[in-house]
Amino acid sequence: MADLKVQFCGVEFKNPILAASAEPTLSAHNMKEVIKTGAGGLVAKTVTNSEALRRLTRRSKFRYLDEEHQICQGKVPRLFTFYGRTGLAEETPEEWMNELREAQTAALAQNCIVIGSVAGTTVESWVTLAKMIEDTGIKLIELNFGCPHPSEMKDTPTGMLVGQDREAASEITYQVTQSIRIPVIIKLTPQVADVVEMARAVQSAGASAVTVINRFVGFCLDIETGKPLIHGWAGVGGPWVKPLTLRWVSKIYTGLNLPISGTNGVYDWKDAVEFLMSGATLVQFCSVVMLKGYPYLGRVVKDLNQFLDRKGYGSVQEIIGIAAKAALTYEEMESLPREVANIDPEICTACKRCMRSCFYNAIVMNHKQVQVTDACRGCGLCTCVCPVPGAIQLFPQ
Ligand SMILES: Cc1cc2nc3c(=O)[nH]c(=O)nc-3n(C[C@H](O)[C@H](O)[C@H](O)COP(=O)(O)O)c2cc1C
Known part of the structure; x- marks a missing residue:
């Protein structure tokens, strides 16, 4: 049996497979379901002081789309598109901390790591939310600089609007890291010209790691009705996004000395291996868990182990970044x-x-x-x- 353990920002995970911050982690109940699967950890649903983002979750709309971007009914292809709109945790920050404490107690018993996630709307609210998370005893925190929906909302200066603004991202990272002792992970948005530069900026401001990467905003429609699906713009992604994500995972891995938690485009254990070989230390699963249910995470852990054994790798650690390191520059390719x-x-x-x-x-x-x-x-x-x-x-x- 290969050693599945990984170290991330000084915290040991029993394996690198995590549930991402989303609906499968939106309550203590849901987080306990993830913990039962044997996953190495989970990122709790993002908590916010924005009432608009809490309200949005009460009007969630999700669709799995097929290769032609038609709405699936029953049969969901491997390269599905997940088109959806939801907000952040519905609870107020005070209520949410009770959910987190309950999840954290269950997680400790199973050696599963709970990562807190926050999204403020001012520098002060980012700091306040981060302190509240630290007070629960949680060991790691993710700042959600990638939520795609604020770009479509009025007066909701958070998520990707922060992740697209280098100064705001640096300032919030700096103030939060100065105010708490636990390591801070920044969840980046893909909707910038250069994700490596944004990772470098938040690293300089004090971030201990990055989560690469949140979802895009898209527009899917029905040509028969001439109307958009689910009434308009929404977050868009799915397993087909993986190569775009892995570009940034591999670039950050080779360009910066910064731990990476990978997300956006993973479907199965093979994709997890690809994320690891591209340089991620942790791999977060979301929309495929919403398709297949919580126990699927346990299967991924088992299948990852089998792969490592079959290939004769002694540990997960041995494969982290190997493909990124093997990539040639365009100039180097000239001598092939x-x-x-x-x-x-x-x-x-x-x-x-x-x-x-x-x-x-x-x-x-x-x-x-x-x-x-x-x-x-x-x-x-x-x-x-x-x-x-x-x-x-x-x-x-
Ligand atoms: C329904 C849904 C809700 C999400 N909610 C959050 C959230 O609250 N905070 C966050 O940081 N990311 C959120 N995300 C992004 C996911 O954590 C994840 O990064 C993204 O879905 C890509 O992973 P996947 O390809 O496995 O779906 C959400 C995604 C979906 C689909």
Whole structure:
């Protein structure tokens, strides 16, 4: 059995699989359901002083969409889109602390780590909320600089509006980290030009780690009615977002010395491995848990363990960041050996699909045979569209 334990900001997690801050953690009851699964931890639903964001949760609207962005009924594909609108914890901060204390008691008995999450609307309210979390005995706190909905709301200066404003993000991070002793994690928004720069800014202001990354705002509609789904703009994401998230996870991993908690685009244990290999130490699951239920998290932990054993890794730690470290820069790629495509005339059926997809015009018909010319760049697209296994292969030039 591989060692699943990871250290994150000085806190030991029994495994790196977490429930993200969202509906599966919106009450002590829900958090206890997560704790029972054997997950290494959870991020509690974000608590806020914004009444508008508390009200929004009372009008939550969610839809799973298929590959054509049609609303799913019963069958939800692996690459689903989760389109939805919800707010933050419905309870007032005072009420919420009771939920957190109850969850924290249950978590301690199971060696599960509860991370608190807050979103204020002024510097003072961020600090007050953070202090309230610390007073519950919780060991880590996430500041939610990524909630997408404030961008569509009036007079709600929190979430991604903070995450897009370098000065505000730095000031809040600085004031909170100066006011509490527990490590502060900043949950970033993807809706900035350069997430690494924002991570660097909050690190300089005192953040101990970053959560990469919250959701986008999108617009999905029904062409039959000419109307938007669920009445308008909403948060959008799903497993297809993973490569976009992993770009930032890997860039922050290689560019900054800062622990990363990964979220946005994970579906199963394989995705968790991808997050880990890209540089995340923790992996947070949300919309797939809302699809498959709490016990799914336990299965992910088991499957992750099996993968590590099968590959002969002794611990999770061994795989963290290995793919990020193996990535070459565009300049380094210039010294790689050139490749060219080669067609096996014995099995090629001359279907011409490779010719249709070769925009370097390097594949030609010659006496009823498909042939590769010197114009081949070795891009590899022909190997993807060829329906005959092995008929086109790339070889070093
Ligand atoms: C219904 C819903 C509610 C969410 N609520 C919060 C929240 O309160 N605080 C927060 O930081 N992120 C919130 N998120 C973002 C999730 O924590 C998570 O980062 C995001 O869904 C991406 O993960 P996924 O691809 O596993 O769904 C919410 C997401 C969803 C779908």
